[in-house]
Amino acid sequence: MKLSALISNGLVLQRDKENYVWGSECSPEAVIEVTLDGKHMVEHADQSGRFKIKLPTVAVGGPYEMTIYECEAETVKLENIMCGDVFLLAGQSNMEIPISRCMDLYEEEIKKMNLPGVHYFEVAKEYAFDKPVDELEEGFWQEATQENIYPMGALGIFFAQFHQEKTGVPVGLIQTGIGGTHIESYLSEEHVISVGKLLRAEALKRGENVSSCDCTKNDSCKVCYEAQLERDKNSKWIEETSRAEVKAQQEWIEKLASKDTGIKEHWEKKESLYNEGEEEKTLEVPGRWKNMSDNKELEELRGTVWVLRSVDIPKNWLDKEIRVYLGTLIDSDETYVNGVKIGETGYRYPPRRYRIPAGVLKEGKNTIVIRLTANARSGGFVPEMPYYLSLGDEKISLEGKWQFRVGATMYNDSENRYEEFEDVTFFTWKPTAQYNRMIYPLRNLKFSSVLFYQGESNANHAWEYEYLMIEMAAGLRELFKDDLPFGFVELPMFGGEDVPEGWTEWDDLRAAQERATAKIPNSTIADIYDLGFKYELHPQTKKEAAKRLYDKMCELVGY
DSSP: OEEOTTSSTTOEEETTSOOEEEEEOOOTTOEEEEEETTEEEEEEOOTTSOEEEEOOOOOSEEEEEEEEEETTTEEEEEEEEEEEEEEEEEESHHHHOBGGGGHHHHHHHHHHOOEEEEEEEEOOOOOOOSSOOOOOOSOOEEEESTTTOTTSBHHHHHHHHHHHHHHOOOEEEEEOOOTTOOGGGGSOHHHHHHHHHHHHHHHHHTTOOOSOOOOOTTOOOTTTHHHHHHHHTOHHHHHHHHHHHHHHHHHHHHHHHHHOHHHHTTGGGOSOSSOTTSOOOEEEESEEGGGOSSOGGGTTOOEEEEEEEEEEEOGGGTTSOEEEEEOOEESEEEEEETTEEEEEESSSSSOOEEEEOTTSOOSEEEEEEEEEEEOSSOOEEOTTSOEEEEETTEEEEOOEEEEEEEEEEOEETTTTEEOOOOOOOOGGGSTTHHIIIIIGGGTTSOOSEEEEEOOGGGGGGHHHHHHHHHHHHHHHHHHHTSOOOEEEEOOOOOOOTTOOSSSOHHHHHHHHHHHHHHHSTTEEEEOOGGGOBTTBSSOSOHHHHHHHHHHHHHHHHOO
16 A cells, blocks of 8 residues: 555644545555544545545544554554644745744744644655656655754744634645746646647737747746647656756866865965965955946956955854854855855855854954855845844944955856856746646645745746736646635845846736736735845745735635
């Protein structure tokens, strides 16, 4: 007998709905008996050895034990089964961002957070294009306790906390969010093709060209849906493409490292990047290099820049764990204190929050060195973010002048250009990818609602998003055979470091979200515009966002 990974210890059943357990690989027509809270249900498997059994009703709460028994074969015993409200969490990075990324705002609260009545299941981030996958073969339910909570999605956890405070019922969260994904990934092939035809017809009315598109490798649009669907069903092509792209990235990294004078000369151990008598170059932190009038060499650089700052440490800070706040860096970094690596981050978006282990600092002068790699855009230290050392309430600012020195560049003299660090293809973002692999296997679960926070990656086709939202909601309701309430999160304010002032694609996307919500029955949308931050794609204000979404869902559903 084989069960979905969902049917495991910690399963949460949706109250006031018919719940099921299901499985496969039983003997043909085997007798399957399920016991839950002392109540028994008996059914037969079909000729293929599959079964689906309606569970007896249980009171809200728990924990319950469940036994699934295949006659004369095996028995599966499950524990910590709860009955309450189950929410499907869907979207991209702002739905996925873990609560650990919100520590700047809620550290003390998060350190005390203990929600054993909230059970969290993260669906593995995988894709499928040929056809929908029947079952999840991996994954497990976890209680949102101090031991487990830090990797869990912040918006969902705060939402669950508000729900428990109001209702007292257990909560199940199924997390399917993937950073960067497009809404088309949540659509079935049938719905992708259908909405593509609709969008092309609307585009013609708008006077747009629908004969060709300029999509990048990680984009998709109404013109290329069918071609992408056909191409991505070629698993051999996907394997070869992925292998070649990863290899090319690794070769770029290795080539840059082989050229980097800072690595060869161990600049991470230096107290100054310049020898006595050399002309010292400095830059201001924070700041983007594209806007630097004094150091034009950095504006378009693709390569490594080493930056150094000396700080005086008081005696009372010694032998204690000190925190380093380095805002957000573009693109990747390796950070050292007195020659000891204290952290590294491989891409631009995560806030840099490192810890200096006790014993690394010394009284008086200490040196911070960062090897910063700009691989896809103008590098730098994102403005209006925190840059300081801290011990409790004591802070030492890291803003101001830092030494800098270029370690290496990827400039190709013969081609008169920089060799770019190319993105890999993110297949989980593609049309049908998540639906087939991550959503379809959930079809036998019952949910209270769908919570959806996505749109950032679709902003370059903003007017189309209204139609895609409507199609997505219809498709999921069709799959789950339930008129599920939808709670959407409107995109917050964001301009980005490279976006000019004024109306942006995100503003167009927000307008599309509002139009769609007005047309989707049994749905609502939370306005979190003022919780955004111009330079932060992932605002940490997830508790406030969750509260607004929860209040909207209370109005819609009446918890």
